[in-house]
Amino acid sequence: MPEILEAYCSECGDLTIHILLRGGSNHVVRCRDCKTIHTITPGRERSCRLRVVVSRGGTTRRCTITRRVGEEICTGDEFVVEGVDGEPRIVRVTSIESHERRVRCAEVGEIDTVWARDVSSVLLKISLNLGAVTKPIKYMVPGEKELVIGREERYKNIVYVVNKIKLRDGGFAWRKGRKVFAKDVKRVFASLATDKPRQQRTHPEKSL
Numbered sequence: 001m002p003e004i005l006e007a008y009c010s011e012c013g014d015l016t017i018h019i020l021l022r023g024g025s026n027h028v029v030r031c032r033d034c035k036t037i038h039t040i041t042p043g044r045e046r047s048c049r050l051r052v053v054v055s056r057g058g059t060t061r062r063c064t065i066t067r068r069v070g071e072e073i074c075t076g077d078e079f080v081v082e083g084v085d086g087e088p089r090i091v092r093v094t095s096i097e098s099h100e101r102r103v104r105c106a107e108v109g110e111i112d113t114v115w116a117r118d119v120s121s122v123l124l125k126i127s128l129n130l131g132a133v134t135k136p137i138k139y140m141v142p143g144e145k146e147l148v149i150g151r152e153e154r155y156k157n158i159v160y161v162v163n164k165i166k167l168r169d170g171g172f173a174w175r176k177g178r179k180v181f182a183k184d185v186k187r188v189f190a191s192l193a194t195d196k197p198r199q200q201r202t203h204p205e206k207s208l
């Protein structure tokens, strides 16, 4: 994973995740959302340490992040924390506690705890339709992995077709060609890919 950091993007008008292209006294960075390249000067602003509870798979861990005082944090926001292995991880805010109440948004300085989900890698859950039975499959994928309705995916020796996706925020994606990030998936409904195209291929050694 390339080095990632947060910076204010004037194009997006928001604090977004950036990819570091070149370090130094002025960083050259690219906004992940709008792909704009700009330079930033790592600043020293009044900041505050925030308690973050990060869940990943079935486990949770505590960490702290430093944020600018007055900055608003909302559920659904994504930011970078250091993982247990020291690698940066992208997490998405799922809940915020401010003055002992659960809120959707709050300013840094007014926040007791932030709950977040690690979306750098997520557990992809698949219901594979085998006709009479449904086989559940689970495996870890990068959160940024794109799944496309109607497209084939491979897991070990299984090639399956994504038919429908249950989304985390409710509802389904089913229209052919629709793209969904793995981090937004609740469950994938799939069927085995047919191997017809491979059978149609003629073997060169047989044709004389």
Ligand SMILES: [Zn+2]
Pocket: 009, 010, 011, 012, 013, 016, 031, 032, 033, 034, 035, 036
């Ligand atoms: Zn941007």
